[in-house]
Amino acid sequence: MSTTSKQSSDDELEPQFLAIISDIDINVIQQLALTARLDYSTNSPLSCTVSPKPRTGAFNIVYEITFSDALRWIIRIPVEEPWTDACARSMRLDISTQKYIASKTSIPIPQIHAASMDTNNPLRHPYTIYDFVPGTNLCKVWNNASWWMGVREKDRVLRSIAKWMVELSTLEFDKIGRLDYDELTGTTTVVNYTSIREFHSDLNDSSETFGPFTSTHAFSSALIPGRRMARDTPMLALLQLYLSALPDSRFDGPPFVLGHPDFDSQNILIDEAGNITGLIDWDGVDVGPRQLNALSYPSWLTVDWDPLFYGRSAEASPEDNQAYDSPSELAHYRRVYLAAIDDLSEGRLTEVTRNSHILSTLHIALCNPIATSGIMDHIGKFVLGSSSMTYELEDAIKVGSWFALGPNPSTIAEVIINNEESLSEGSDGPTDDRSAE
Incomplete structure (x- = not known):
């Protein structure tokens, strides 16, 4: 290794x-x-x-x-x-x-x-x-033009990875959690995560009761309160709304699958002939949603959806930008990878992978606090057409009753009408004294 x-x-x-x-x-x-x-x-x-x-x-x-x-x-x-x-x-x-x-x-x-x-x-x-x-980390050569000559074709590398991920996706489970495998009996059991700190390392919660889960929504929903209780913001409340609305409901339930816990190019080794020699560093491997695990895109193909860690920009020099794929190149590689998944699975898994980067990006925003803001801006452009609309929506959430309830409400939800909205509605309609509660 x-x-x-x-x-x-x-x-x-x-x-x-x-x-x-x-x-x-x-x-x-x-x-x-x-x-x-x-x-x-x-x-x-x-x-x-x-x-x-x-x-x-x-x-x-x-x-x-x-x-x-x-x-x-x-x-x-x-x-x-x-x-x-x-x-x-x-x-x-x-x-x-x-x-x-x-x-x-x-x-x-x-x-x-x-x-x-x-x-x-x-x-x-x-x-x-x-x-x-033996081998070189793929991240060291992916953007080295001199490496990819002759048989060293990136499309072939992506197809090799897709082949193994399709193979991995055939190992199916009915819950989300950690896998406990008994070599002697050959039995497998999906058990709880050690704690929520496997996803939120900055939280103090060290309980051993996190999971297992029976749906992607339940898994995502269990992760949200920890972030919001640590430091609640309208941005996190909006992220909660996105996690409820944007993931594809067709893939919410089982089967769930294994996946590489850090599916990035630094964990793929390649030889000089362009052959992959190993997939390394599996610490934290778990059973999870198909769109987060085996059937997600490799993360270096979706880095443009995570602006903080995407170093290419219009302001950077051409030399600096050479170290990063352009948005059009990344879109091309996603098409190549999806085509490989489609071919290798005979079309069975195409729809699972096609927009898996939406869910995986939302989970990065959820589990990596320093990436949240940039991702929310990017998702805002995808959902609302502009990042400025995201700020307006967050401002609206901030003054609403739902955000005031917090992630774990202890009071009954009520609609609170502020003075400006009350005046704009006029005074000739029926009054409702409950609006003052």
Whole structure:
């Protein structure tokens, strides 16, 4: 398993990374790797070396392991302090779900050779040992024109991804949640998420009662109150309205499917011939709505719907804009991807994918606070024709009775008529004293 991590100097690392790295014994990693290798090989004697300088990502520390017969593995150590039972549960579900997907599909997921979900091991840290997957992160070459020559065709890459996602979508479930897979019996159960913090990391709610859900609407509706209770705004109330109105009701219920939890180009590895060598980093994999999981568009094809993270602009230089696909190019790639889904599913899944980016964009707005404003402006252009109309609608929501009730109303809803509206309606109609309540 390769990673999207990078080598960093010690002065660039955060304290929690430095603390774990300083506590890691390379000799222990060697012994763990050799012990795991004995389960897969009779070659002997074997030895291995461990890269002294680890790579670091957002949430993991990674060491590369090279055996004396040139086979390569990696050991991945999560950075989470303190390590709790909830962390261990989530890691166990991640691993079991990856094994389930690998056993049921041809998706190139790195094989898992050993793991410990707790600190009760010689390393004194949880870890997972994977295959090393060679290749270059697709994000590093997607906008490199010199890469895409001859057989290196982007359309072929997109078709390969679509093939695996159609395959993944055949694994169907009746609920939304985390998948618990028992290798010994082959049984699967959709269980609750560890907590709502899997989606809203800034919330203090650590309960283990989030889900499972039986509809996309129920899932979305359960996510909204946390954001609104933390800091309510008319923008979030409008987002709630959009989540009720815009998703396609045909795909609200089951079947639900698995999907890559970060379906982006940094998690796809590609070789120099343009072949995909691996889909990596499945932390947080779950069973969810088809339009959010296997049958969504890859997220780098819909980045224009998330303005904060779309770096292309009319004000930027041509050189800077070369690092981003244009809106017309992104629209083209979406058509290519949809055509692949249509062909590979013989038309069965076309409508699921066609406008899946509407739901996935709304969920980004819901779960990523820094992206919410830009997405709401963009959705406003789609729904209302202009972002200025969005601001007017938010202003109207702000003075309405519905917004005043809040996300969890404790009073009976009533229509409150303000003075200006009352005067505009005239005084010759019947009066209703309840309007003052």
